[in-house]
Amino acid sequence: MMLRLVAIRLFFGLLTLWAVSVVVFAATQALPGDAALMILGRDATPERVAALRDQLNLNAPVTVQYAQWLHGVVQGDLGTSYSNRSPVTEVLNGPIGASLTLMGLAALVATPIALAVGAFSALRRDRAFDHTTSLGTLVTAAIPEFVVGILLILALGPGGLDVFPSVYSRNGGPEQWVLPVLTLAFAVAPPIVRMMRATMIEVLESEYVQQARLKGLDERTVLTRHALPNAIGPVAQVVALQLAWLAGGVVAVEFLFNFPGIGKVLMDAIENRDVPLVQAVVLLIAGVYILVNLAADVLGLAANPKVRVAR
Amino acid sequence: MSAPPTKDLAAGAARGRRGGGLFRAAWRHGRTRVGVALTGLIVLIAVVGPFVAPYTPTEFVARPFETGVDGTVFGGDNRGRDVLTRFLWGGWTLLILAGASAGLGVLAGTVVGVIAGYLRGWVDEVLMRVNDMLLAFPQLIAALLVMSIIGPRTWLIVAVIAVSHTPRVARVIREATRAVVEQDYVKAAEAIGLPRWRIMAVEILPNVTGPLLVELGLRLTYSIGVVAVLGFLGMGLQPPTADWGLMINENRQGMIVQPWAVVMPVAAIAILTIGANLITDGLSRAAIGIDRGVGR
Numbered sequence: 001m002m003l004r005l006v007a008i009r010l011f012f013g014l015l016t017l018w019a020v021s022v023v024v025f026a027a028t029q030a031l032p033g034d035a036a037l038m039i040l041g042r043d044a045t046p047e048r049v050a051a052l053r054d055q056l057n058l059n060a061p062v063t064v065q066y067a068q069w070l071h072g073v074v075q076g077d078l079g080t081s082y083s084n085r086s087p088v089t090e091v092l093n094g095p096i097g098a099s100l101t102l103m104g105l106a107a108l109v110a111t112p113i114a115l116a117v118g119a120f121s122a123l124r125r126d127r128a129f130d131h132t133t134s135l136g137t138l139v140t141a142a143i144p145e146f147v148v149g150i151l152l153i154l155a156l157g158p159g160g161l162d163v164f165p166s167v168y169s170r171n172g173g174p175e176q177w178v179l180p181v182l183t184l185a186f187a188v189a190p191p192i193v194r195m196m197r198a199t200m201i202e203v204l205e206s207e208y209v210q211q212a213r214l215k216g217l218d219e220r221t222v223l224t225r226h227a228l229p230n231a232i233g234p235v236a237q238v239v240a241l242q243l244a245w246l247a248g249g250v251v252a253v254e255f256l257f258n259f260p261g262i263g264k265v266l267m268d269a270i271e272n273r274d275v276p277l278v279q280a281v282v283l284l285i286a287g288v289y290i291l292v293n294l295a296a297d298v299l300g301l302a303a304n305p306k307v308r309v310a311r
Numbered sequence: 312m313s314a315p316p317t318k319d320l321a322a323g324a325a326r327g328r329r330g331g332g333l334f335r336a337a338w339r340h341g342r343t344r345v346g347v348a349l350t351g352l353i354v355l356i357a358v359v360g361p362f363v364a365p366y367t368p369t370e371f372v373a374r375p376f377e378t379g380v381d382g383t384v385f386g387g388d389n390r391g392r393d394v395l396t397r398f399l400w401g402g403w404t405l406l407i408l409a410g411a412s413a414g415l416g417v418l419a420g421t422v423v424g425v426i427a428g429y430l431r432g433w434v435d436e437v438l439m440r441v442n443d444m445l446l447a448f449p450q451l452i453a454a455l456l457v458m459s460i461i462g463p464r465t466w467l468i469v470a471v472i473a474v475s476h477t478p479r480v481a482r483v484i485r486e487a488t489r490a491v492v493e494q495d496y497v498k499a500a501e502a503i504g505l506p507r508w509r510i511m512a513v514e515i516l517p518n519v520t521g522p523l524l525v526e527l528g529l530r531l532t533y534s535i536g537v538v539a540v541l542g543f544l545g546m547g548l549q550p551p552t553a554d555w556g557l558m559i560n561e562n563r564q565g566m567i568v569q570p571w572a573v574v575m576p577v578a579a580i581a582i583l584t585i586g587a588n589l590i591t592d593g594l595s596r597a598a599i600g601i602d603r604g605v606g607r
Contacts, residue, residue, distance in 0.1 A: 012440070012443060013447075015444070016443065016444045016447040017447075019444050020447065020448065023448075023456075024456065027456055027457065027460045028460065135342070138342070138585075138588055138589060138592055139585050139588075141588065142532055142584040142585045142587065142588030142589075143536075143580075143581050143584050143585065144535075144536035144537075144539055144540050144580065144584065145540075146539075146540055146543050146559075147539070147577050147580050147581050147584075150559065150563070150566075150573060150577050151577065151581070153566070154566075154570070154573075154574065154577075158567055159566060159567045159570060166566075244449075245449070247449060248449030248450065248451050248452045249451075251451060251452070251455070251544070252451070252540050252543065252544060255543075255544055256543075256563075266455065267544060269459075270455065270458075270459040270546070273459075278456070278459055282452055282455075282456050285449060285452050286447070286448055286449065286452065289447065289448075289449050289452075290447045293447065
């Protein structure tokens with residue numbers, strides 16, 4: 001049962017990924033201009049352009065071109081960047097690591113704090129702490145992430161308290177990571193807080209928690225052994241969804257802080273009309289997004305005893 | 312972000328809480344009123360702004376990033392245009408683009424959701440599968456891809472955001488519809504042989520207004536964010552348009568010497584989105600019907 005459901009999800013995940021690849025490829029086909037001309041530059045001789053067109057198979061039918069492109073993508077060959085004439089995979093190597101580190105740090109900062117705040121809100125239900133948190137998450141959830149970033153720069157960057165630099169630079173110290181990480185953490189946290197709170201309230205009202213209390217267990221044991229383990233399932237799903245969101249959310253934040261990750265690569269590539277690079281980054285982000293969503297789905301299934309135990 | 316649980320919304324819909332009553336119920340929450348006040352303030356600035364602006368948005372009145380110029384309140388922007396004027400002019404585009412994309416997205420999502428939820432069977436299956444695929448594309452990335460290929464056009468901004476909203480709305484409305492379909496009045500309408508489109512339009516649609524309004528508020532909040540972020544990335548409205556998102560992009564280099572040109576649009580966007588989200592929260596509390604112990 002469980003395995004079958006996971007297999008179905010996996011199938012549709014792959015199907016979606018394939019659909020995304022078609023969309024990305026089709027979108028670039030709609031682009032005016034000749035790939036060979038873009039690679040060689042404006043002053044290339046017609047013979048050279050014709051030769052490269054042949055080499056790139058640009059005269060072949062679209063479907064053949066797509067098949068070739070997909071074949072390359074599957075093997076990790078994403079083509080050649082127009083702007084600096086090197087393989088896309090090489091261009092993306094550093095930025096991917098930087099972005100993953102940024103996202104990882106944001107998740108590491110945001111998740112435990114969000115879980116703690118959410119759980120504490122549930123315990124302090126309807127008291128001052130709960131009300132403040134509720135309003136706070138509502139406010140931070142509403143504001144677009146780049147606005148959060150600018151507000152943080154205004155408060156903590158130069159012009160404000162001047163504790164952290166507002167722009168990433170190659171030879172800067174670790175303190176330049178603080179504001180980008182904080183911005184993403186603020187963007188990711190609110191739904192986690194809300195879900196944790198709602199789930200904890202539900203769990204605390206459940207009969208097994210009441211039973212545990214009636215048994216005379218002390219509150220700490222009730223919480224750690226009976227309440228929290230049962231709250232983890234649905235919350236884990238939201239955490240995974242938020243991580244998926246991060247894959248797209250980094251773009252504006254990296255652009256704002258001039259952070260050398262895939263988001264900045266994407267914006268530069270769009271600026272230079274560097275199609276293979278745009279294709280690669282979009283595919284990469286969509287791929288991560290789909291995979292993490294899939295993981296969230298599977299987590300949700302695994303956390304549901306009805307699904308897990310049924311045969 | 313603060314999407315209420317679909318199941319609860321559906322339950323609320325099934326109990327038949329409709330438009331006017333919903334607003335009255337939402338108004339009882341203090342935060343709804345705060346939200347209306349905040350949103351109203353920004354809408355007022357955006358609508359009245361162009362009429363009271365001291366200059367035209369493209370007039371040069373100062374040196375780039377110069378402050379304390381005679382005849383200006385907040386100085387000049389990156390090219391020496393009046394910051395106050397550009398701020399007053401820059402809101403209505405955001406409001407119209409966000410409103411249009413949210414409206415269209417919710418409209419399309421509602422049609423898809425009601426049809427899928429009522430007809431069920433293979434129609435439902437196909438619609439929801441397509442839905443899932445659309446959902447797999449991160450909103451902003453989809454918008455950036457299209458903008459980068461075709462180029463930033465106004466209608467395209469609206470279309471892309473609306474399309475990215477559609478599957479999200481459809482999912483919620485489908486759930487709500489499925490709860491309504493179980494009700495006796497729908498069965499009665501079917502029994503007297505009303506055509507299916509009539510049942511969907513007259514019997515079902517009015518009874519999913521609760522989740523519909525909540526979705527509208529939620530999508531409006533997101534739309535404002537996406538339109539603003541596209542402008543900020545330089546992929547939305549193009550210069551020399553006065554637009555809050557674009558204004559932030561143009562002036563962030565001079566943020567330290569001339570903070571006003573960034574602070575004002577940033578504050579406006581923040582207040583607008585907070586206001587919209589507060590109203591949405593009020594509506595969703597009213598639509599769910601039960602107060603989940605979060606107080607007023």
